[in-house]
Amino acid sequence: MSKNVRTGLIWAFVGVMLAVMYVPILILIIYSFTGAKALGVWSGFSLELYADLFTNESVLNAFKNSFILAFVSAALATVLGTTAAVGIYHMRRWKKNAANFVANITMENAEIVTGVTLMMFFLAMRLPYGWTTLIIAHTMITVPYVILSVTPRLSQLNPNLYEAGLDLGASPMRSMFTVIVPQLIPGMISGFVMAFALSLDDFIVSKFVNGSVETIPVYLYNALAKRGADPTLRALSSVLFVAVLAVLIALNVVSARHKKKVAKISG
Numbered sequence: 001m002s003k004n005v006r007t008g009l010i011w012a013f014v015g016v017m018l019a020v021m022y023v024p025i026l027i028l029i030i031y032s033f034t035g036a037k038a039l040g041v042w043s044g045f046s047l048e049l050y051a052d053l054f055t056n057e058s059v060l061n062a063f064k065n066s067f068i069l070a071f072v073s074a075a076l077a078t079v080l081g082t083t084a085a086v087g088i089y090h091m092r093r094w095k096k097n098a099a100n101f102v103a104n105i106t107m108e109n110a111e112i113v114t115g116v117t118l119m120m121f122f123l124a125m126r127l128p129y130g131w132t133t134l135i136i137a138h139t140m141i142t143v144p145y146v147i148l149s150v151t152p153r154l155s156q157l158n159p160n161l162y163e164a165g166l167d168l169g170a171s172p173m174r175s176m177f178t179v180i181v182p183q184l185i186p187g188m189i190s191g192f193v194m195a196f197a198l199s200l201d202d203f204i205v206s207k208f209v210n211g212s213v214e215t216i217p218v219y220l221y222n223a224l225a226k227r228g229a230d231p232t233l234r235a236l237s238s239v240l241f242v243a244v245l246a247v248l249i250a251l252n253v254v255s256a257r258h259k260k261k262v263a264k265i266s267g
Helices: 003-034 047-053 057-089 095-106 111-125 131-156 161-169 174-203 204-207 216-227 232-266
Strands: none
Touching: 003 047, 003 232, 047 232, 057 095, 057 131, 057 174, 057 216, 095 131, 111 131, 111 204, 131 174, 131 204, 161 174, 174 232, 204 216, 216 232
């Protein structure tokens, strides 16, 4: 098989996979701009579904809850995950392997098991379900992804930088925050983005510990269970997809600019 044929097959496979993932989303977005009740029926361009969506107090409240929860849990996960990554990186080999194994359990464990476990834990601790349990749960399940994002940046650092800061008179804490942390910012941003997106998208864990706090995934589930395929859900799904996409693009642009700035300083 020639190189051109192999390359063509690879691109064809990639194209098919991208089409399978994104064409349904594109169709959903297109049909969110028509007022027809059934998906696949075009009754003319209309913003009726979006008008209904943004006058629905339950939807707006679910949006607010989801973004507050995602931001707070992602911020906490970034702080805890970065701290954990630095600590794990400086452990001895067997301790490092053990710590990484424990950190990865949440990612590899079935999400429904994590949800049930957290529900039973909060019940045993007599902690009422609501904002507190949601923030704790979302922070816990996203911290490993921040560790995964920050660790590669640590391995790229010059190990003498921290000691150089100490030799110049900086305290260990100041040397850490002025020398090490700024170089971890791209990894921290990537970890924050991943944690934010995962929190925004999470349904299973949220459903077990949300109490009366309704997030977008939980609202979608409850709406489908009560009313079936409500046409406004097309508009809701489209807005959510575009919002997450915009956040990802913005944070990646910021990360890229930071890398260029660091490269200029280093150069």
